Amino acid sequence: MVTVRAPATSANLGSGFDVFGAALGRPADVVRVEKADRTTIDVTGYGSEFIPEDPDANTVGAVAEALDAPAHIRIDKGIRPSSGLGSSGASAAAAALALNELYDRGLSRRDLVPIAGKGEATVSGEVHLDNVAPALLGGFTVATGRDVTVVDADIPLVACLPEIAISTRDARDVVPAGATMDQLVYTVGRAATLTTGMCRDDPRLVGKGMHDRLVTPARADLISGYNEVREAALAAGATGVTVSGAGPGVLAACYPDDRHDIASAMVGAFSEAGVDARAYQTKIGRGATLYPDD
Numbered sequence: 001m002v003t004v005r006a007p008a009t010s011a012n013l014g015s016g017f018d019v020f021g022a023a024l025g026r027p028a029d030v031v032r033v034e035k036a037d038r039t040t041i042d043v044t045g046y047g048s049e050f051i052p053e054d055p056d057a058n059t060v061g062a063v064a065e066a067l068d069a070p071a072h073i074r075i076d077k078g079i080r081p082s083s084g085l086g087s088s089g090a091s092a093a094a095a096a097l098a099l100n101e102l103y104d105r106g107l108s109r110r111d112l113v114p115i116a117g118k119g120e121a122t123v124s125g126e127v128h129l130d131n132v133a134p135a136l137l138g139g140f141t142v143a144t145g146r147d148v149t150v151v152d153a154d155i156p157l158v159a160c161l162p163e164i165a166i167s168t169r170d171a172r173d174v175v176p177a178g179a180t181m182d183q184l185v186y187t188v189g190r191a192a193t194l195t196t197g198m199c200r201d202d203p204r205l206v207g208k209g210m211h212d213r214l215v216t217p218a219r220a221d222l223i224s225g226y227n228e229v230r231e232a233a234l235a236a237g238a239t240g241v242t243v244s245g246a247g248p249g250v251l252a253a254c255y256p257d258d259r260h261d262i263a264s265a266m267v268g269a270f271s272e273a274g275v276d277a278r279a280y281q282t283k284i285g286r287g288a289t290l291y292p293d294d
């Protein structure tokens with residue numbers, strides 16, 4: 001048996017739609033695989049009642065097929081599905097690493113990124129590698145086509161998860177079809193600022209670079225209380241706030257000592273909007289961890 005823990009991830013970070021991603025220190029999914037004649041899946045844990053065990057509908061099924069690695073796959077969900085924290089991608093990334101080890105396929109983590117992406121595509125409708133790349137490689141990742149650049153950034157974060165479910169597929173439907181030149185210039189400036197901040201471990205630049213006028217406003221409208229939560233986090237010291245992935249999670253960048261106050265402020269602001277929420281005080285973390293021969 002092979003066991004892999006794959007972390008939650010936050011995609012887009014505001015200015016990097018479908019390109020930027022970051023591994024979070026927590027929460028995480030744990031996936032265990034054993035060889036079998038055909039693939040079967042058991043799901044337990046957070047939100048498991050909403051996750052299909054049919055290999056054609058679960059992200060790990062497409063990964064097993066792509067690797068020609070049939071297995072009994074047990075998924076223990078630490079990351080709630082439809083969260084904006086890369087829940088479906090984490091399972092796919094964990095399965096890719098675990099099955100590669102179980103069947104001795106000899107692929108590198110980078111080789112496994114597009115394979116895990118096939119799993120992600122089964123639920124989101126399109127291939128986007130901005131969750132599976134950081135889940136496998138860790139750090140802050142820039143995914144352009146099949147190329148992935150990794151920065152081992154050290155940035156404190158708070159990820160706040162409201163009790164609202166938004167599927168990535170639905171949230172992709174509200175993304176504007178085009179952009180003006182002003183919007184493009186603004187986005188490039190912010191994306192470059194964020195990337196510089198990641199390279200310098202500078203929470204101020206990262207927070208500034210998260211600001212986005214293109215995709216985030218459309219998605220924020222799907223999250224009750226988003227504007228109030230954003231204002232509360234900024235008032236508590238966040239250097240930047242944006243929608244995490246396709247939402248409903250909300251991500252704040254900050255300095256380490258401010259995490260507790262920001263987490264309380266975000267949960268409190270959601271509560272005032274009538275929405276229960278939980279917050280993870282975390283930071284950019286490492287990629288999936290392999291526990292062979294468990």
Ligand SMILES: Nc1ncnc2c1ncn2[C@@H]1O[C@H](COP(=O)(O)OP(=O)(O)O)[C@@H](O)[C@H]1O
Pocket residue numbers: 050051052057058059060075080081082083084085086087088089091092123124166167168169245246
């Ligand atoms: N292993 C899995 N983990 C989580 N969700 C899964 C998995 N396999 C299939 N799904 C489905 O994917 C959808 C959630 O994925 P998505 O909308 O991309 O949100 P996110 O990945 O941000 O949690 C849900 O409909 C869920 O049932």
Ligand SMILES: N[C@@H](CCOP(=O)(O)O)C(=O)O
Pocket residue numbers: 009011012017018019083084085086087088128130131168171172244245246247
């Ligand atoms: N770039 C994708 C990222 C979706 O992330 P998820 O964590 O919500 O699955 C998008 O914005 O659609």
